[in-house]
Every structure is written in C-alpha cells, then in structure tokens.
Amino acid sequence: MDKIKVGILGCTGAVGQKFITLLEGHPFFEISEIAASERSSGQKYKDRVNWIETTPLPENIADMVIKECSGDLDAKILFSALDSSVAGSVETEMANKGYAVVSNSKNHRMDDNVPLLIPELNGDHFALIDLQQSKKASGGYIVTNPNCATVVLAITLYPLHKEFGIESVIVTTMQAISGAGYPGVASLDIMGNLIPHIGGGEEEKLETEPLKILGALENNRIKFADFKISAAVNRVPVRDGHTVSVSVKLKNKASKEAILKAFDDVQTYDLPFSPKKLIHYYDTPGRPRPLTDVNTENGMAITIGNLRECSVLDWKYTALGHNTIRGAAGAAILNAEYMVKNNLL
Amino acid sequence: MDKIKVGILGCTGAVGQKFITLLEGHPFFEISEIAASERSSGQKYKDRVNWIETTPLPENIADMVIKECSGDLDAKILFSALDSSVAGSVETEMANKGYAVVSNSKNHRMDDNVPLLIPELNGDHFALIDLQQSKKASGGYIVTNPNCATVVLAITLYPLHKEFGIESVIVTTMQAISGAGYPGVASLDIMGNLIPHIGGGEEEKLETEPLKILGALENNRIKFADFKISAAVNRVPVRDGHTVSVSVKLKNKASKEAILKAFDDVQTYDLPFSPKKLIHYYDTPGRPRPLTDVNTENGMAITIGNLRECSVLDWKYTALGHNTIRGAAGAAILNAEYMVKNNLL
C-alpha cells in the first residue's frame, strides 16, 4: 500500500523528536510535514532543532522546512506533540479542517467525545470519534493517548479490573526526567536527588485518566470505572522509564496464579508498534528496573515484578513502562496504526 | 565531667566510619577502642580503612590499633556497627562481659527484653534492660535503634498514632545507596537506574519494627501497636537520605491543622544529638528532597511535606530522614546520650 502522509505538530520538542525517530522506516506512515510555532517556521529542521535523541537525526528530515502548526499541511494524520499551552485550540482547529489529530497532549483527553486510548484495552472507545462535530463536517477528529505515567498504571490495572473488579488503588510513582521534556529538569535539582512533586496536575491525571480508560462505552458515552485511585508522584534521576509501586484492593478474591494469568492474557494486535505480549512478568526480585527493562519489546511492553500480598489492601506490585515510547509517541503511533487497520481514516 | 570511654565494634565499615566522624569532639564520649574482625586486628586504623566519609579521618583515630571485637576493651559503652552475620553472638557476649552495647544491627532488635529505641518516642522502653540477664549479672546490656528506613516512618507515625490512632499504613520507600554500606551497590546497577528491592528482609523490618517502637510497655513487656503496615522498598541513585511516601488511615478524624500540630508537638531532649525540633514540615510542593533537606538539624531531624488527603486511606505525605545519621550512627549516639542523662550506665 502507499504510505499515508503524516505531519508532526510540535516537531522540535522532545516528544516531537521521538515521533521523528520512531516513524523512520514505518511501514504505514511517511512524514510529509513538520510543524512548530511561528518562531521556528520557515527554517530547516536541522537549523532549529536541538537534537537530543541518541540515534542520528534522519537525513530526509534534517532539511525539511518547518511549517506553522495551523497552516495547510499536506498530510492525512497529524501527530500532536504540542505543549498544553497551545494544543487545545490548535488541535480543535486542525480537526475542524479535516485532519485526523492523534494527540499526546493533555488538553482534550477528558473531553466527552474524545477517546482516551490504549488500543489493547479500550479499542471500542474509538467509536466516540463519530460524535465529534468535526467528523461529521470535515471528516477530521481528535484522539488522545494517556499521560505517560497513567499508561503504565492503566495497563496493569486493566486485567485486574476485568477479571476481579478493583475497589481501590494506591500508587507511588518514580518518574524519569525525559517525562519533563527539554530542557526540563535542571541538573542541579535532580542529579543525586529526587523531587516529590511533578507540576501540571500529574497526580490528578493518574487518579482520573485510568477511570476513563477502563470505563465502559454505554449509549455513546464513557461510563467511568467505579473505583478510587490515590497517587503520589516523584521525579527520580533516571533517564527513561516510569516505575510505579502499586497496591490494589479487589472486589473478588484472586490467587497469585490467577493474577499472573490475567496479566498474561491481555490481547495484543498484529500491528507494527504492538508488542507481541503486552505485560511481561519477572519472577525474580529486583525487577523490573528501568535501565535493564525499559526497552522490552522496543519500549512498547509493560514489565511487572514483585507481585505479593499487601496486608492493607490485597496485592502489591512494581510496574515499569517507557514514558516517551509506550507513554507518548509510541502510544500515539499505535493509535494511528489501529485507525488504519480499522478503516477509521 | 570526665568523658566516658566508648568503643566502636565494626570500626572499618561505613557505619563504623560514621560513628568515628560523629563522635569527634563529642561532649560526653571519647573513643578509647576501635575493634573489627580478626583480619583487621593488630593493624593501625589508617592502614586498614578505606575512608569514605567526606570529612577527613580524625588524626587521633588514624594511628589507633584495631582490636578484636570480642576481646577485653577499655570502654564502658560499645557502639556496634557489626554486620548482622556476626553481631548477634558478639553483642550478647559483650553484654555478658558487662558492657553497655548500643547496637545499630538488626539481630537483637525484636528480642523481648531488648528495647528498640527512638528516645523521643519511647524512652520508657529503656526499662526493658533491667530484664536482661546480663544486666543482673554484670551490669551489661543491649539496646538497639531501628532500621534506617523504619526510623523515618516511625517518627512520622508516632504523633498520628498518639493523637488519632492509626488503623493502617501503606508506604513506598526510595532509599539512598549509603544504606547498603561499602562497596554496597554496584554503580552499573544503580547509576541512572532504580532497584525495586532491598535484601535482608527490608520490607518486613518496615512492617514490624514500627509496631514495637510505638508499642506500650505493660507489665514489663512491649505490647505491639495494633495496626497494619504494608511496605514496598526501592533503592534509588541518591547518596544520603531515605524518602518515604506514606498513606495512612486513622481511627479518629483529623484535620490538616491538627495533624500539623501533632507533627509540631513531638518532644525533644536537651542532649547533644537531639534536634531542637524533631519534625520539620515544608509547606511548599516538591519538598522535602534529599540533597536540600537531608542535613536538617545535622541530619537528626525528619522533614515532611506534601500532606494532603488520600482518597483511599485518609492522609498521605512524603517524609525524609538521614539514613546513616538519624537512621544509624546518630540514632545510636542519641540512645547513649539518653542513657548517660538518665543514669542508665
């Protein structure tokens, strides 16, 4: 098949660069446009970007000229890595113009008609796009993926909720610096240190987004999952990989074996960015840990370890996911792949 | 007054070095003996130690000759920084010989007649020493301080339990590398990484030690506090300072103001190693953090921040303490100071 033209909104930032890196050689998509703020537009990408990826800047992108985000872009899909200060209005505008906006930004995640997607968990939520006004008018619409820490938590809660029902969750996160973008966290603040706080409502996102993701589509609305999450977030001096320490209370009794089986049984898809197995469980203490495990299945799988009984709630475990791949650019690309496969464009 | 002669058991290790550093110029104590395993005995300290403290090795200690741990030592108090593989029997032997053994090791912490002390919380538990056989025979006895992460947790739970009653606690720790001694954690394992596991039963210590510390002395026995603690421990690339993320359910309703007042009201003593204020509360987000706050009151105070409601239990907060000072050598020295002040020698 011919490759589908895609554009990157917010192409110079950390997530924008990750989109460019991950899309190199993609079987479905080719980058036809890169866009950023007015300040950058009109310049060659290589003259404007401070490239922080650890693989080289692809040569075909290096010389592309940056466009403005709200201009006419020769693309079918727009991956949005825009800062939340501008993402809200730009994404709406571009959906109205007829583009399929696949956003990593937080602005529209909780909108009623916008699906908040982890395709392996709630692919049926894509149906919401038909309710978006822009879809009817121009064919354009917005879909979103969750916050980078939410993804790790939600994927691990999904099989528990499906099989046993969740009553409540307490989660403490240890999040990587790449989650803060570039320049992001000052080295004087984080080297040999940790910060028990992340701005931008990070705890609230963790406490609410999973309830929408695990919610049920009923009568064209998402009925949020009905349990409580309490989150405490920390920034730690790790480059890539958000680790979460989770305690969970279940509605129905579950054995360790039953839980491991539930982790094992989550479906995946035959798509380029789909991991073969979504959850990898480590049966050895001290795993998963970011450096060793974050790239499992190219950063698209979640790793879990330390499953053991919790004397206060029922079970506790450690989980890890790649925050800029599974938790950001890779998540959006998987959403777009799902859209292609299911003829949603 | 004449200074009291003290010996250091396990003088070459990380905690042994911290004892030597902290006791320099101490108003009550002077180091008269340093002891280690047979392998080191007979040698000058400076020829045997791999000094890792960031202040210079005191000159008067540098040339002292290392004795064997179980020999006749010219000291009244023995601070034990022994490895748990030998601490159990050596400490018993030295208590039987008449020494006051002030131990940082885990071996005797949970013994019925051995107090597990944080003097500001349970100074009355010192009474247990009268029940030790060695005390009656030779005047010798053993007292202990808690695990380095337990100290942080227990100090913060104490005012809550005293004022409101605790029903249950969930805690996730982020612990510094200095807690693992030297050489301890390999740099390839921890630099830019974290490890969701600490050996030696760390989680169990956190789940049980606070219940003894907060227990009541009734009829010459400690009646353990009656609540549940569930712990998840992590090693993080921080040099000094254990951070804990705590959620707690209380028996009686408490307002934020009442909790802050309870934190504020914990007594302290007029002793050299006693902080003026045991708990310092930060009202700004992102605090406490190890690099900035771990040395509060010379590392003997605990810092707390982020007190906020928990949607699953009642309240949650972040706390931090210096693991090798308040959580090890400094804790033992404070115990010994309390013993001097209260004529327990």
Next chain:
Amino acid sequence: MDKIKVGILGCTGAVGQKFITLLEGHPFFEISEIAASERSSGQKYKDRVNWIETTPLPENIADMVIKECSGDLDAKILFSALDSSVAGSVETEMANKGYAVVSNSKNHRMDDNVPLLIPELNGDHFALIDLQQSKKASGGYIVTNPNCATVVLAITLYPLHKEFGIESVIVTTMQAISGAGYPGVASLDIMGNLIPHIGGGEEEKLETEPLKILGALENNRIKFADFKISAAVNRVPVRDGHTVSVSVKLKNKASKEAILKAFDDVQTYDLPFSPKKLIHYYDTPGRPRPLTDVNTENGMAITIGNLRECSVLDWKYTALGHNTIRGAAGAAILNAEYMVKNNLL
C-alpha cells in the same frame, strides 16, 4: 570593630545565594543590601529566590526587600554576582558612585587597571586600584577574582612558576555543573554524560587569566607571565568541584621533592576565609576526587595528587578546587577581607 556593610548584586542567582550563605556570621561583614534586576526589585527575597543551597536560607535575609542594582545602596562594599550581560556597565557605574566593587564577573577581569586577584599569589596587584579613575574621584573601584577553573590552575602553577619558571602548560578540565549557575545544565544533557565544551569563552579564560594573575607589577602595569597555556574544557556530572589534569614544562629542572616543597610553601593569611594551607597534596593514587576532597578547609584550599613525570612535557598532576567557593563567592570574600586588613577601603 563594627561590621562593614556589604551589598550583594545579583542576589537571586546561584553565586548570589552562595554569597549569602558564606557571609552568614562573617566577622567583618554584614549584609545590609541585596540587589537584583528591576524584575525582582521591591519584592521580599524569600518570595523571589529559588533557594538551591543545601543549608537553609538565613532568616534575616529571607524578609529583606530586593533593591535595584544601580540604586543608592547602604553599603561600603558591593559583591557582584551579576551576569556578564549586565555586569560591565553596572559595576563601572557603582564604582563611579564610590562603592568598592568586588566582582566575580568576567567583564572587567582583563581591564588594564583592574586587578585580577588571588591574594595569596598576587596581593601586590591591589595597587592597580589607585589607577582607576573612580578611585580618585569618589573612592570607588573594582577588583575581580578569576574564572572558577582558572583559580584551580593558577594556584597550582604559581609555586612552579616562582621556583622553576614555566615554559608551557597543557590542561584538560572536568568541571562541575554548579559552575553553570541555575537552571544551568539540563539534566537530559549531563546525567550519565559529559559535554566537551563550555560556552562563554571558557578555554580562552583558562589560557589568558593565569598569565595576568602570575604577571609582575612593573611601572603600574601588569607584565603578563610569559608562557603558553593550552586548555581543553569539559562539563562532567559532578555537583561541586572543578578537576584539572595538568602537564607542565619547566624552565629549570625540578625534582618531585622540590615541587612538593614548592606546593607546601605558598603563603597564606590570617584572614577568616584564608585556608591554613593553600595546597594540600595527597600521596595516594585516586585523589583528589570531588566528593571527598572539595570541601578541604571549607572549600578554600586546593588539593593536588598524582604528581608524576610527563614523558612529553616535564611533570603532570591532578588538581581540584571548589568552583563556587574558592572559584567564586569565597574568592571574592577573601579579596574583601584582604582589603579590610590592608586598609584599602
């Protein structure tokens, strides 16, 4: 004696904070004014500063109101921690108004009539101030201390040049992140990484400043020292402490013993910020290293190790100094102490 009133220009930045920390309880000086850019002026210090020091913000400073840098300030001495983008003109203006400006900024360092000082090395260069126009008119003048890496290099070259004559020097630096101020280096750039470049002409400073410092005052002019320095600079993930790897060719033969004696013999002063011994030599391999040695003599001494023959030039060694103390705020304070002691105010 009554304490001398001093002001801090650029009080909110990293060096400004270091001035405030180091001047607490100083026997000669009291901070009477704090000043910053127009944006901050009129506000309380505590409301404007992002305090990054690891000791608490002194309470008497917390509530002081920030003034504008070029206003009328109730102070005799002004310590300047201004950014180089503004330091040039502001310092000149304040010297013209009659203040003794003790600057850490680079702008006036190479001016003919401005001494570039390391008092133990070139105290006689203070005589240059009499040539400054402002001195004659208002009594005001400017003195400067060197770049933070230059200090380490120049102090170690001084005894070699004095005793044996230097012909040439090759130096590679490994510089701490605190040298870049706050927020300074992005954690994504430096954590687990190093950067072989430091902006702002760092290599040029290292290649020229020592020649002025070690120059001779002849006929009211500094005759620069007559040797070549080649520098290569690197930023490394160390918090405090610039390490330099030096190779040096001498005009006259020198034995290892003679060099060590020369290091040993550098004079010091009886001043609060003067180290008892300026150069500490370590005779063990692997020293000096930043974490262990940077605070030698409160960060005002330089440590050297690894002195050995160089097969290309003559000798090579490693040296270390505290970049924000001996290399910045502490250096300026020592300059001011010297001025007080020598009645230069």
Next chain:
Amino acid sequence: MDKIKVGILGCTGAVGQKFITLLEGHPFFEISEIAASERSSGQKYKDRVNWIETTPLPENIADMVIKECSGDLDAKILFSALDSSVAGSVETEMANKGYAVVSNSKNHRMDDNVPLLIPELNGDHFALIDLQQSKKASGGYIVTNPNCATVVLAITLYPLHKEFGIESVIVTTMQAISGAGYPGVASLDIMGNLIPHIGGGEEEKLETEPLKILGALENNRIKFADFKISAAVNRVPVRDGHTVSVSVKLKNKASKEAILKAFDDVQTYDLPFSPKKLIHYYDTPGRPRPLTDVNTENGMAITIGNLRECSVLDWKYTALGHNTIRGAAGAAILNAEYMVKNNLL
C-alpha cells in the same frame, strides 16, 4: 556458508556477556561453547550469570551448560574475556591445543609474536601469528585487541601519524564505569564524583600499546612507532563510552582541512562488524558526547570533535569510542571476522 563454532572464555563477566549479546545472529559465527572458572562449570548459564546487558539474555544461551575454560571445547575460535589473573596461562594452553584464541585480555598484548590488532590500521600484523610456536604445532594461535581506551586514541592517531608523522601526544581520558567490569566501581565512589586513577597500569597501556599498533612490520618483527605519549586517566560517572582529550605535535605541518581529510580517509572493510566509516567528525561544539554519540555505527565507529590549534603542541581534539564494543568484545569479533575473510583459520 556453515557458521563457525566459537566459544566464550569468561562467559559470565561483563565482557563475556557483551560477546554473547553481540554474537546473537552473527552471520559467520555461532556460540557452541561457553566456559568460565571451575566454580561455575557444570551449571546452566542462566543460573550462574548476573545478566547486566540491557537486551534480554538470548534463550539459546540461557540453558547452555558452562564448561571449564581449559577443557576440550567444541569450537574453532575461542573469544577470551578472561580476567588477567588467569588469561595468560589459559590462553597459551588453548592455543597450544589448536584453538584460535581471540583475546580481549591484556596478558599477551605486548608479546613479540602476538599481534595487537585494529584491523583497519594494522591488518598486516596478523602475519605475526605464523611465528607462534603453537601455530606450527597445532594450528592454534593468539591474537589480541587493545585496551578499551587505547582503541580510541590509536584510531585517531593513525591517520595523523600516517599523513604527517607524530612527534608527541598528551592525552587525558574520561572513562566509563563499564570499563571496570561488574560489580566494578562502587556507586558510593563514583556517583556524582570522578576518580583520577584507574588501576592495572591503565596509563602505561595508553602510553605503549598505540606504539605497537602503529608500528611497522619489518623482518617479522614490529618496529614500534617512534613518538612519546603521556597519559592521564580518569573514571567518570558515564555508563558507556571512553572520551579522550588529545593534544598532538606533528612532524610535518598540517592544515585543519588536511587533518579532517586524513580522518575521513581511513579504510574500512566489508565485514559485519566493520563500520562504514571509521571516524565520524562533528563540526559542532560540544560533540562528541557519550550518551548521544557512543552508539555511532553500532558502537564500532570513533567520533571526533573540537579539532583546533593547540598553542603548546600543534593540534587538539576530543574523541569518543564505545569501550565495551569497539574497545572490547566488538573489537575481538572484528578481528575474528578479518581472520575468516583472510583465511587465517
């Protein structure tokens, strides 16, 4: 062609693991034997190894049984990652038995009849193997690759020496922790720190090995290159990648353009582990840096930047190479590939 059977001596250590990782799916070689010390032999690899690579342990290796290093091994080539305490005798023994020993250990590097190889530089040195006694008797022989820091230095010196002649070199290294193996450097020693010393004669290796590598084969002997190298080595908190800061004096004048052309013109081979281009030059300041550039051409290329005039010698630059790939396991594999291609087995 049928794959050639290879064995790994010292299979459990850091370099041994790197061999296993790099050889997975190799077009020429298949691992048929893994061997280690007596302590490990007889056990399954997965039960004995502490896997520290960041990609998963290959499944076919996980269940292989570890043999003893000096036993009969079903392999043609033995890659040796043995510790220098045992490598000397074991490698000789195995060469005598008829194996082609491709060693990363230092023991035989400077032996007269053993080539010290960087194939792109001195492939003709392979001829030395014919002089080894074992070759005549059994067909077995030993070849070696250089020390991990030497590789970076020697590759950058080669074009300079070939084109312009080198007179002298001063090099300061900043070496990664993975160069010290596992557990290697203690985190308390290196996190936020640097160590100006590396044991095992590291400086001497850097000062002598390049002279053999760049030496000329004359009358069946290597005539060492005739210039001086002075080295100063440092360990820095970087995971992978040795950076060197080099100053060099040339016999003949060279322009910057001529040097860049010389860097550019180094030959490479059409072999699986051969980089397409051996030296990549960066024309932007602040490069190369380990995190971003160490994996250039899968870690088999050397990156250089900052080429500029040196006021003491002639030119200076920064270079970087992957210490466990180009500087260890990858280097040995390239040697073996060259042997296959040139029918040296």
